[in-house]
Amino acid sequence: MRISEYKKVTKCRICKSSRLYKFLDYGSMPLANKFLEKSEFSDEKFYPLTCLFCKDCYLVQLGQVVSPKILFEDYPYVPSGSGVLMNDFNNLALEVDKRLNLSASSFVVDIGSNDGSLLSIFKNLGVRVLGIDPAHNLAKVAKDHGIATEVGLFNTKMAREIHRKFGQADLVCATNVVAHVDDVFEFLEAVSILLAQDGLFVCEFPYILDLVIKNEFDTIYHEHLSYFSLGSWQRLIKEAGFEIIDAKRVQIHGGSLRITNRLKKAETKPARRTINYLLWLEKQHGLTESETFGYFSDRVLKLKDEFTRAIHEVKVRDKRIVGLGAAAKASIVTNFFGLGPEAIDYIADSTPFKIGKYTPGKHIPIYSEEKVFFDKPDYCLIFAWNFADEIMRKYRKLRRKGTKFIVPIPEVKII
Numbered sequence: 503m504r505i506s507e508y509k510k511v512t513k514c515r516i517c518k519s520s521r522l523y524k525f526l527d528y529g530s531m532p533l534a535n536k537f538l539e540k541s542e543f544s545d546e547k548f549y550p551l552t553c554l555f556c557k558d559c560y561l562v563q564l565g566q567v568v569s570p571k572i573l574f575e576d577y578p579y580v581p582s583g584s585g586v587l588m589n590d591f592n593n594l595a596l597e598v599d600k601r602l603n604l605s606a607s608s609f610v611v612d613i614g615s616n617d618g619s620l621l622s623i624f625k626n627l628g629v630r631v632l633g634i635d636p637a638h639n640l641a642k643v644a645k646d647h648g649i650a651t652e653v654g655l656f657n658t659k660m661a662r663e664i665h666r667k668f669g670q671a672d673l674v675c676a677t678n679v680v681a682h683v684d685d686v687f688e689f690l691e692a693v694s695i696l697l698a699q700d701g702l703f704v705c706e707f708p709y710i711l712d713l714v715i716k717n718e719f720d721t722i723y724h725e726h727l728s729y730f731s732l733g734s735w736q737r738l739i740k741e742a743g744f745e746i747i748d749a750k751r752v753q754i755h756g757g758s759l760r761i762t763n764r765l766k767k768a769e770t771k772p773a774r775r776t777i778n779y780l781l782w783l784e785k786q787h788g789l790t791e792s793e794t795f796g797y798f799s800d801r802v803l804k805l806k807d808e809f810t811r812a813i814h815e816v817k818v819r820d821k822r823i824v825g826l827g828a829a830a831k832a833s834i835v836t837n838f839f840g841l842g843p844e845a846i847d848y849i850a851d852s853t854p855f856k857i858g859k860y861t862p863g864k865h866i867p868i869y870s871e872e873k874v875f876f877d878k879p880d881y882c883l884i885f886a887w888n889f890a891d892e893i894m895r896k897y898r899k900l901r902r903k904g905t906k907f908i909v910p911i912p913e914v915k916i917i
């Protein structure tokens with residue numbers, strides 16, 4: 503195993519405090535979305551993965567930063583494969599359309615636009631759109647679908663260029679992006695350069711409250727540098743010259759926050775009741791106390807014991823287990839719990855980029871979903887538990903024929 507280059511975090515990303523409490527250590531882990539060809543096994547890179555809690559501004563963050571160039575330039579994640587995710591995007595688009603009353607002259611920019619899934623909805627609403635994404639492979643897919651896309655990491659330089667070329671944006675979206683950004687202040691400065699004075703900045707990210715309550719330890723990986731609460735986001739966004747005008751919990755990715763922000767104005771609106779309620783809820787759940795994260799870590803280690811015992815019991819009975827959904831989460835579960843092809847025959851996935859490759863670290867082969875129907879395994883382990891309902895619906899025939907389904911979190915469940 504080769505431990506590769508990374509930056510160690512010694513100060514909080516938001517408040518620069520060095521009072522950081524380390525609460526979870528995964529050891530050395532591969533990059534969760536780096537699915538490999540067989541020929542790449544010997545060059546695979548591993549990095550430490552630890553979690554820190556800032557005792558001053560309460561931001562949960564990783565203890566190491568891997569270069570975004572390594573993480574995102576060739577990226578296998580495609581949202582358009584999931585009906586649940588497209589539904590979330592639809593809701594987001596209709597919600598902001600109602601709020602901003604978008605028209606043909608409106609300009610919508612999506613940062614981390616991936617294959618253009620969210621922008622295709624805005625395009626259908628008749629507005630001008632531009633995507634920004636560092637992944638060449640996905641930008642090409644977006645462009646092939648008629649979504650103009652700038653390839654690169656979003657920063658102040660790019661924001662100025664886009665502003666000069668296309669004008670100010672009425673709406674800037676960033677779903678599942680800000681948690682991936684190291685220099686969050688530069689990122690927000692870039693958003694403010696691009697955003698019209700009355701424009702909105704809508705972002706969505708996995709919510710630390712859901713992560714803690716539901717034991718979602720497998721959503722912690724090198725790509726996700728920050729795990730925001732509304733409280734830590736509020737502190738960040740205020741310092742960056744924005745204000746929150748709405749915050750809402752949404753179901754996607756195991757529970758996320760959708761936050762509508764705008765540039766700070768002279769007259770501040772009174773905070774919406776939902777904002778105060780969520781801040782209160784976060785306190786109630788101890789998100790401002792380091793002990794909460796110590797307990798979380800204990801629960802994760804207990805889950806590891808229960809899960810590996812359950813898999814062992816299935817394997818001693820000589821039963822076949824197939825994984826469903828080669829999500830990044832699958833990489834975390836298999837590596838942290840020590841499960842390789844001896845336990846999981848293969849993982850089935852709907853993403854063309856992943857089929858034919860192997861999972862990071864444990865090198866479990868990835869096949870298309872059709873194979874599962876043909877093989878009729880004894881057990882299907884749902885790694886992509888965030889799409890469990892959608893996946894179970896797809897495989898309901900197998901369930902009727904006796905295949906059992908294992909869901910790893912919040913606790914091991916066999917259906």
Ligand code: TMP
Pocket residue numbers: 579583584585826827828829830831850851852853856871886888889892893896
């Ligand atoms: P994610 O949790 O990182 O979004 O990854 C989910 C993975 O699950 C992704 O690789 C696509 C895959 N998937 C299927 O294989 N079948 C499905 O029906 C769905 C919804 C997702």
